[in-house]
Amino acid sequence: MTAALEIRNLRKHYKGFALQDVTFTVPAGTIMGLVGANGAGKTTIIKLILNLVRREGGDIRVFGREILAHEKEVKSRIGFVHETPAFIEDALLKDIAAAVAPFYPKWDWPLFRSLIGEFGLPLDKKFKKLSHGMKMKFSLNLALAHGADLLVLDEPTSGLDPVFRRELLERLSGILQDEGKAVLFSTHITSDLEKTADYITLIHEGALVFSLPKDDICDSWAVVKGGAELLDPARRCFFRSVRETPYGVEALTSAAADVRAAFPSDVVVDRASVEDIMIFFEEGAPHA
C-alpha cells in the first residue's frame, strides 16, 4: 500500500517536553486518528509536518517526498485545517480565497463555490464575523478546494456542535472515495475515531504508544478487571498499566488473548476503547 505520510524517528524538544523518535505511517486511502491527552505532542507533530517548527531529527515524507527538500511541492498536496483557524480577521472570505487560490496549481473554483453553497458560507462577510464552526467550515473549504491528497486536521472537531461534527466526519469519509487520498486528524474526542478512523496513533508524553489499524486495537487491547492477583509480579508483564480502584484492580493489556489464557475465569477481560487506553496511560501506573 502506498504511504501518504511516513514519519520516522521524529524528534523535537521544548522545555519540559520532548517528542521522542515518533514513527508511524498513514497509508493512502485511509483516515488516521492521532490521539493523546492535551500536551501529548499531537500539535507538535502536525506543526513539524508543515515545517512550522524545526525538527531536531527524523524524516517526514509525503507521498515519498521529503518535506524539507520538496517543501512547495509537498505543501501543494496538503490541505491543512487548524484547531483555531487564523486569517487576517478583517478580510472578506472572498478575498482570503482569492489570496490563497494562486498558490495551488490544482485550485478548483467551481468546487470551491459549490462547497461554499453547501456549507452556507457568506463570501461577502468578514472572517472575524464568523462563528467558530463557520470558521472551521471555511478553513475546510479552502483545504478541499485545491484537491489536497493529504488532509492534515488539527483538532478539527473541538468546539463544534454535534451536527457539524457528524457532517465533518462524514465528509472526511467521503474524501476517501478517491483512494489516493488520506487524512490525518488529531483529536482527543475519541468517539470521533470510533466513527471514522481506519488507523489510530496514540501519543503519550511525546512518545508513540502504538500506531495500529483500529480493528487490531479492538482485538488485542483490553481492560482486565480483577483482584490482587493482577498485581502478582510474575504476571504483571501482561499489563501496560495498572490502577487500583475502590472495587479492585484494573489493568490495561495489549495482549488480550494471552491474558484470557493466563488468568482464571473470575477475571473479567473487556475490550478496551481508545478512551480507556488514553485514561490508563494518563492515570495508571506503568508495569514494573
Add this chain to the structure above:
Amino acid sequence: MLNHMLKDLRLNRRGLLIFGSFYPLYMGFFGSRLSTPTIAAILGAFLYGIVPIIIFGREDRFKASGFGLSLPTTRREVIRSRYLLSWILMAVCYLAASVLMVVMPGGKLGLSNVFAVRTILISLTSMTLLFSTLMPLFVWLGMAGLMAFLVAIQVLGIVFMLLRFVVGRSVIAVVRALPRAITAAVDALGPAGAAAAVVALLVLINVISLAVSTRIFAKKEF
C-alpha cells in the same frame, strides 16, 4: 513570490489605503513647508519605512503567520517577497509625497530641489538605514521589534546627549566630520561615481539585511 505579494496586498487593502495615503499626504504637506529638502527626506523615510511594517504586522497581530507558512511556499520566499513589496511600497509613498511637496500650494520646495540627485540619495539612504535595521527586528520579534527599534532610537539619543555632556564638543566634531568626509569622497569620485557608489552601498546593506532576516525567519517557530 508574486503570489505572496498579491496575498499581502489583497488581504491588507484597507490598511494600505489608509497608511499608504495618509503618510504621503502628511509628508507632502509638511515637506512643502520646509525650505530644505534634506529634513523632509529623512523624516519622510521614517514614515515610509513604517508602512510595510504596519501592513505585515497585521498578520502577526491576527496570529495568521502559521497559515501563511502552511501554503505551498518556503520561508526564504516569504522574506524575499516581503523585502520586494516593502521597497515597492516605500518607493510609491516616496514618489507620491515628493510630487505633493512640489505641487502643494504655497510650497517652498521646487521640482529641482525635491528631485535633485542629492535629495533622492539622502532619501534612499535614510530608507535603507531605517528599513534594513527595522525589518530583521520585525522578523525576529514581530510588532515588538518595532517597539524595540523606537526605544533603541530614544536610548541612542540619550546616550548621544550624555556623551556630548561628558566628552564635550568633540562628539559634535566627530558627527560633523561625516558630511565633510562624504563631500571629500564625492569630490574624489565625481558626482556620477559618488552616486553609483552610494547606490551600490545601499544595495549591499539591503542584501545583508535580507540575509539576516532570512536566517532569523528560518529558525522561527510558529
